[in-house]
Amino acid sequence: MTAEYPECEKALAVREKSQVCGEFLEWLHSKGYYLCYLPRGHELWVPIRENIEKLLAEFFGVDLNKVEQENRTMLEQIRKVYQANLPKGVEYKIEGRSTPAK
Numbered sequence: 562m563t564a565e566y567p568e569c570e571k572a573l574a575v576r577e578k579s580q581v582c583g584e585f586l587e588w589l590h591s592k593g594y595y596l597c598y599l600p601r602g603h604e605l606w607v608p609i610r611e612n613i614e615k616l617l618a619e620f621f622g623v624d625l626n627k628v629e630q631e632n633r634t635m636l637e638q639i640r641k642v643y644q645a646n647l648p649k650g651v652e653y654k655i656e657g658r659s660t661p662a663k
Contacts, residue, residue: 566635568627575621582620586613 572579586596596616597606609616618625 566631568624569631569635571621572618572623572628575623579617579621582617583613586616 589595596609598609599606615625
């Protein structure tokens with residue numbers, strides 16, 4: 562694991578297992594089965610409304626907020642390298658922003 566993007570690497574390491582688990586949960590849902598919990602003091606089960614991706618991330622110990630932050634950092638670094646290597650006089654635009662030609 563690199564020190565630069567540890568959460569992304571953690572997510573990548575469990576991606577295949579997480580994908581299989583997610584497909585199984587979606588298959589259960591398609592068959593009419595749902596994950597439920599029994600609130601304390603109640604007699605009726607309540608379906609879990611949590612997003613499958615969030616549940617799997619929690620199960621595998623992956624912080625999705627950190628993954629998003631690391632992804633944004635990676636993209637910014639890629640943009641900087643790309644911009645630094647543009648030929649003189651070339652301008653590029655990202656998400657409506659333009660960078661002046663060198």
